[in-house]
Amino acid sequence: MQFGGPPPVVGIVYNTTLSRAxxxxxxxxxxxxxxxxxxxxxxxxxxxxxxGAAMFADAVSRVYQLGPPPNANRxxxxxxxxxxxxxADGPSxxxxxxxxxxxxxxxxxxxxxxxxxTAEVTALMRNSFTYFPDGMVTVLLSAPATYLARVLDYPGAxxxxxxxxxxxxxxxxxxxxxxMKRVIAEWPSPIVFCGRDVGEAVPYPGAxxxxxxxxxxxxxxxxxxxxxxxxxxxxxxxxxxxxxxxIRPKSDFFQLSEAGSIDVQDNGQMRFTPDAAGKHKRLTVDxxxxxxxxxxxxxxxxxKPVAPPQRRRLSPEEIEKLRKEREExxxxxxxxxxxxxxxxxxxxxxxx
Numbered sequence: 001m002q003f004g005g006p007p008p009v010v011g012i013v014y015n016t017t018l019s020r021a022x023x024x025x026x027x028x029x030x031x032x033x034x035x036x037x038x039x040x041x042x043x044x045x046x047x048x049x050x051x052g053a054a055m056f057a058d059a060v061s062r063v064y065q066l067g068p069p070p071n072a073n074r075x076x077x078x079x080x081x082x083x084x085x086x087x088a089d090g091p092s093x094x095x096x097x098x099x100x101x102x103x104x105x106x107x108x109x110x111x112x113x114x115x116x117x118t119a120e121v122t123a124l125m126r127n128s129f130t131y132f133p134d135g136m137v138t139v140l141l142s143a144p145a146t147y148l149a150r151v152l153d154y155p156g157a158x159x160x161x162x163x164x165x166x167x168x169x170x171x172x173x174x175x176x177x178x179x180m181k182r183v184i185a186e187w188p189s190p191i192v193f194c195g196r197d198v199g200e201a202v203p204y205p206g207a208x209x210x211x212x213x214x215x216x217x218x219x220x221x222x223x224x225x226x227x228x229x230x231x232x233x234x235x236x237x238x239x240x241x242x243x244x245x246x247i248r249p250k251s252d253f254f255q256l257s258e259a260g261s262i263d264v265q266d267n268g269q270m271r272f273t274p275d276a277a278g279k280h281k282r283l284t285v286d287x288x289x290x291x292x293x294x295x296x297x298x299x300x301x302x303x304k305p306v307a308p309p310q311r312r313r314l315s316p317e318e319i320e321k322l323r324k325e326r327e328e329x330x331x332x333x334x335x336x337x338x339x340x341x342x343x344x345x346x347x348x349x350x351x352x
Contacts, residue, residue: 010166011042012246013131015148016239017173018053023142024092024224025204025241026299027057028213029248031064032270034192035305039247044127045079045121047143052089052115054080054118056096059108065305076128080118081147095227096220108220113303122150124158127319129164137164141183142171144268148347149179152186157248162188167249171242171284172196174268181264184280191280193262194273199238201285202294206232215304245283247276253293257282 012030013321016023033039044061046053057078089097112118125148129137141148151157168187171194176322184191206225213219223248225235245254261278263271285293 008133009037009039010135011040011128011136011137012108012243012249013042013045013128014122014243014277015045015047015125015139015141015143017048018057018101019049019090020239021225021235022199022204022237022239023226024056024060024221025235025237026142027060028064028219029240029243029297030153030222031061032300032303032305033170033243033247035066036066036300036303038169040132042122042137043079043119045081045119045125045143045147047081047121047147050086050089051080051092051112051115051118052093052097055110055112056093056220056224058110058112059096062109063216063219064305066305068257076124077119078112079121079124080115080179082115082118086115092224092227094348095223099218099223107218108333115172121147122154123135126151126154129160132164134163135166137166139165139168139189140242140246141168141312142173142242144174144176145179145183146176149176149182150181152182152243158186160280165189167192167246169194169242170262170270171239171320172270175264175270177264177266177268180270184264192241192245192256192263192283193260193270193280194238194283195270195272196282197237198241201233201287202237202241202290204240204294204297206234206293212298214302215302228305237294237297239247241293242283244293244297251296253286253289253296255284255286257284259279310344 014027014030016027018024018027030039030041030044034041041061044057046057059154061078085141096108097106125139137146143329168183168188168189168191170191188331192254209222209225213222216222243256245249257272257279258274259276259278260272260274260282262280263273265271272280
């Protein structure tokens with residue numbers, strides 16, 4: 001008996017510092033598209049930030065996680081790089097985490113309360129590859145490449161990444177030069193560079209944030225956005241565009257450059273240089289499609305998440321029927337195999 005099912009969707013590994021408003025919007029877009037069954041969040045790894053950033057990411061995920069997950073592998077812990085002293089939580093995180101309901105309980109539900117509630121970043125990213133079919137993972141790096149480079153230190157990790165990862169998207173930010181150079185040199189999948197110009201080309205309008213999330217009485221991304229800067233302000237949507245491209249790479253909103261090379265300077269700044277012999281490409285936004293791209297993003301953010309359909313529990317009679325059908329098909333296959341083995345071997349034709 002063959003059991004059909006929906007085609008596999010891409011899994012997104014998002015390594016972010018969560019230090020910009022567009023990263024918070026990108027996180028909401030990522031979970032919203034997962035809720036629409038267009039992608040799966042393979043893992044979210046927070047680096048170069050404090051415990052509050054991981055707690056915030058956890059809170060955002062639970063806004064979109066309605067109903068029990070199908071299995072434990074579908075919801076991995078938020079990763080946090082805690083191998084060095086963590087910075088204090090910024091005002092954007094406090095604006096979210098300090099809110100309480102009428103009972104004095106945290107307004108936004110979350111399970112992360114201390115560092116042991118988070119996952120070790122490098123192991124999380126590496127392990128999250130394994131839950132997807134070959135070629136069905138996209139890695140979005142919007143943080144120093146320190147921990148992504150360490151993934152390559154695991155035995156067999158290079159081969160695993162080569163099999164599972166179809167694209168590495170590098171969202172421009174100040175880099176760890178040595179780590180980024182290693183990733184550029186050793187990473188086995190195609191690499192696409194998303195520069196700051198992409199975000200500047202499509203700024204998210206801060207005046208629309210209340211409208212885009214008005215389906216929720218309160219939303220952590222709205223609180224984060226309003227606390228990040230004096231309102232109203234528009235923010236470059238670099239990571240937002242990168243998430244949309246990661247999940248909808250065939251969309252005509254985007255264009256890819258000819259071949260080139262990503263260079264990392266000693267001060268951590270990045271640069272893309274056209275080069276016919278290069279192995280990388282640069283992501284750009286079609287100037288004629290900027291408004292349509294922004295409208296598509298806002299449409300997804302404005303869509304209220306829905307709970308997945310509950311799987312109906314089979315009755316004992318239905319289970320017994322399925323068991324008998326499987327046994328009959330197994331018996332049929334065994335009989336066919338016996339017939340093949342019992343058949344005389346074909347004789348070779350002789351020449352007259």
